[in-house]
Amino acid sequence: MGELRLMKGNEALAEAAIRAGTDGYFGYPITPQSEVIEYLMAEKPHERTGMVVLQAESEVASINMLYGGGGTGKKVMTSSSSPGISLMQEGLSYMAGGEIPCIVANIVRGGPGLGDIQPAQSDYFQSVKGGGHGDYRLPVLAPASVQEMSDFVPIAYELAFKYRTPVLIVSDGLIGQMMEKVELFDQMPRLTDEEINEKYPWGTNGKPKGQERRILTSLDLDPHKLEKHNFKLQEKYRTIEENEVQYELIDCEDAEYIIVAYGSSARISQKAVQLAREEGIKVGILRPITLWPFPKNAIDELVVGGVKGFLSVEMSAGQMVEDVKLTVRERTKVDHFGRYGGVIHSPEEVLEALKSKIIGG
Amino acid sequence: MSDIAIVDIIKPENLVYEKTKLMTDKTLSYCPGCGHGTAHRLMMEVVGELGQENDTVGVAPVGCSVLAYEFMNVDMQEAAHGRAPAVATAIKRLWPGKMVFTYQGDGDLAAIGTAETIHACNRGEQIVIVFINNGIYGMTGGQMAPTTLPQMKTSTSPYGRDIQTMGNPLKITELVAQLPGTYYVTRQSVQSPAAARKAKRAIKKAFQNQLDGKPGLSFVEIVSNCNSGWKMEPVQSNEWMEENMFPYYQLGDIKVDGKLL
Numbered sequence: 001m002g003e004l005r006l007m008k009g010n011e012a013l014a015e016a017a018i019r020a021g022t023d024g025y026f027g028y029p030i031t032p033q034s035e036v037i038e039y040l041m042a043e044k045p046h047e048r049t050g051m052v053v054l055q056a057e058s059e060v061a062s063i064n065m066l067y068g069g070g071g072t073g074k075k076v077m078t079s080s081s082s083p084g085i086s087l088m089q090e091g092l093s094y095m096a097g098g099e100i101p102c103i104v105a106n107i108v109r110g111g112p113g114l115g116d117i118q119p120a121q122s123d124y125f126q127s128v129k130g131g132g133h134g135d136y137r138l139p140v141l142a143p144a145s146v147q148e149m150s151d152f153v154p155i156a157y158e159l160a161f162k163y164r165t166p167v168l169i170v171s172d173g174l175i176g177q178m179m180e181k182v183e184l185f186d187q188m189p190r191l192t193d194e195e196i197n198e199k200y201p202w203g204t205n206g207k208p209k210g211q212e213r214r215i216l217t218s219l220d221l222d223p224h225k226l227e228k229h230n231f232k233l234q235e236k237y238r239t240i241e242e243n244e245v246q247y248e249l250i251d252c253e254d255a256e257y258i259i260v261a262y263g264s265s266a267r268i269s270q271k272a273v274q275l276a277r278e279e280g281i282k283v284g285i286l287r288p289i290t291l292w293p294f295p296k297n298a299i300d301e302l303v304v305g306g307v308k309g310f311l312s313v314e315m316s317a318g319q320m321v322e323d324v325k326l327t328v329r330e331r332t333k334v335d336h337f338g339r340y341g342g343v344i345h346s347p348e349e350v351l352e353a354l355k356s357k358i359i360g361g
Numbered sequence: 362m363s364d365i366a367i368v369d370i371i372k373p374e375n376l377v378y379e380k381t382k383l384m385t386d387k388t389l390s391y392c393p394g395c396g397h398g399t400a401h402r403l404m405m406e407v408v409g410e411l412g413q414e415n416d417t418v419g420v421a422p423v424g425c426s427v428l429a430y431e432f433m434n435v436d437m438q439e440a441a442h443g444r445a446p447a448v449a450t451a452i453k454r455l456w457p458g459k460m461v462f463t464y465q466g467d468g469d470l471a472a473i474g475t476a477e478t479i480h481a482c483n484r485g486e487q488i489v490i491v492f493i494n495n496g497i498y499g500m501t502g503g504q505m506a507p508t509t510l511p512q513m514k515t516s517t518s519p520y521g522r523d524i525q526t527m528g529n530p531l532k533i534t535e536l537v538a539q540l541p542g543t544y545y546v547t548r549q550s551v552q553s554p555a556a557a558r559k560a561k562r563a564i565k566k567a568f569q570n571q572l573d574g575k576p577g578l579s580f581v582e583i584v585s586n587c588n589s590g591w592k593m594e595p596v597q598s599n600e601w602m603e604e605n606m607f608p609y610y611q612l613g614d615i616k617v618d619g620k621l622l
Contacts, residue, residue, distance in 0.1 A: 023455055024451060024454060024455050026451060052454045052455060054450070054451075054454060056447065056480075057476055057477070057479075057480035058476060060444070060447075060476070060477075061444070061447040061450075061476070061477055061480065062447075064440065064441060064444035064447035064448050064451075064477070065447050065448070065450055065451035066451070067438070067440065067441070067444070067447075067448050067451075068420070068438060068440075068447065068448035068449060068450065068451035068452045069451035069452065069454075069455045071438045071448075071452075072418070072452055072455060072456060074455045074456075076451065076455075090441055091441060091444070094441050098438075098439075193456075204418055204436040204437065204438050204452075205418060205436065205452075205456050205459060206415050206416045206417060206418060206435075206436055206456070206459050207414060207415050207417075207434075207435055207436045208415065209415050213434055213435055213436050213437065214436050214437075215430045215436075215437050215438075215439070216437070216438040216439065217421075217430060217437075217438070217439035218439070219427060219428075219439055
């Protein structure tokens with residue numbers, strides 16, 4: 001058993017970054033995720049593993065530091081919250097185009113605009129539909145506990161390097177700020193420069209003797225060549241869709257109704273399911289762990305299995321519900337419930353919405 | 362002389378100059394008469410002379426030199442517009458033993474990338490920034506740059522730059538020289554063999570500083586021409602540069618060994 005600690009979600013993310021063998025963290029403070037860089041600065045990871053931590057002048061600089069560092073084959077990571085993540089969209093698009101691995105954690109807060117500093121899930125569209133310009137997708141992991149804030153870091157690196165892509169960890173201010181027991185995984189060694197060169201020969205860290213130089217760019221002025229590059233990217237996205245979907249089914253064996261919820265909403269919905277079952281309503285939860293690729297097949301199987309309705313519970317005005325609808329294709333009832341703008345729904349509200357919008361609706 | 366064939370002259374013992382080894386064979390995409398090609402060559406000569414071919418990472422900008430990575434035969438990354446100093450910061454921090462440089466134009470470095478430029482300089486990142494200042498946006502077709510001179514005509518200042526409404530030309534090189542994080546700041550040009558030789562010495566000093574682990578960033582501005590954007594013949598553009606750009610952007614060292622001159 002790993003080391004047990006009581007930690008905030010943001011702290012667990014930071015500790016996991018050190019333990020996952022991150023080479024460089026580049027970040028900029030923003031509520032409700034500032035504990036990440038505060039923890040890292042206090043922890044002196046340079047002394048523990050040699051990891052570099054740098055406070056950048058902006059989120060724009062942070063994401064471009066990831067471009068530079070990730071482009072050399074190093075493990076790099078940043079974290080921010082919604083307005084800061086908006087500033088990073090240019091960089092994410094460039095990194096998707098240049099196929100540069102990295103982790104970007106978004107501790108989502110209420111929006112639009114400066115919004116507020118309370119938890120929200122209203123960055124779903126931005127996370128799974130692109131965010132920046134151009135045809136690209138990013139794998140998105142959605143932790144629902146402090147434990148997963150830690151566990152998902154090495155998983156995200158694995159995906160990032162396997163597919164040479166930025167990977168998003170999309171959490172929210174509730175999970176970032178709350179304290180839970182977490183079992184930390186053991187320290188993983190940082191790769192040596194020689195190991196990096198062996199594993200990632202594309203890394204631009206100095207032309208190897210007697211070999212061609214390496215170039216990292218997202219530019220190709222020849223439209224036919226750029227289309228070919230896009231074909232390659234799309235092929236990669238199809239592979240990810242086929243192989244990397246992750247989800248959890250909770251109480252779905254006998255369920256007549258399904259709540260689709262991720263992150264904090266999945267936690268709240270667990271209590272709503274308990275209340276519903278006390279009243280004899282058979283309801284379960286499908287929790288997407290990867291928001292993209294979206295667990296379409298799992299939803300499809302539930303539809304085929306005779307589920308009478310789906311309620312997408314999100315702390316947003318209804319974003320993920322569009323993907324649920326696209327999958328269900330009007331074969332059964334789908335609706336959305338959620339408080340937003342930083343307001344967190346209660347289990348009672350979720351149960352009430354299930355009754356009014358799906359069961360009685 | 363007329364009796365001697367060319368093949369008799371081209372012999373190793375007569376060789377005084379050869380193609381820069383660290384320039385690729387790709388034809389330069391720059392307009393004939395432009396200073397970019399000379400600046401590229403000088404930098405790659407320096408990297409070669411310092412024996413850093415296998416230990417150098419360059420960062421190209423957005424602008425005319427967006428394709429610099431096609432010509433410079435070292436490992437290269439192409440950065441988003443203005444972000445090269447942030448990109449280079451991480452490369453150097455994560456590979457402190459490597460030589461890292463950015464190559465940026467005036468729009469890239471002194472307009473959209475001002476924050477990244479100032480903060481990389483202020484942190485004293487041990488990188489080299491080579492800044493090509495031709496007072497115009499060349500690649501997009503000759504629009505006004507932060508360094509465009511007063512009354513200078515561009516496609517977005519067609520009646521000349523009115524400093525009352527369009528601001529003053531930004532002397533960002535003098536600005537970064539004020540920051541404790543810069544170790545060497547100089548302004549050069551490459552329009553003549555004599556100027557190019559001086560510029561090469563400056564570039565070499567900048568890279569040598571990094572190689573020696575000198576504390577701080579080395580910043581080399583090269584005032585250059587843009588004959589196409591300025592709508593002039595190449596020779597005329599160099600004369601115009603000497604008469605108009607040099608009085609405003611005065612050549613020479615501004616800060617050496619961490620001390621303002």
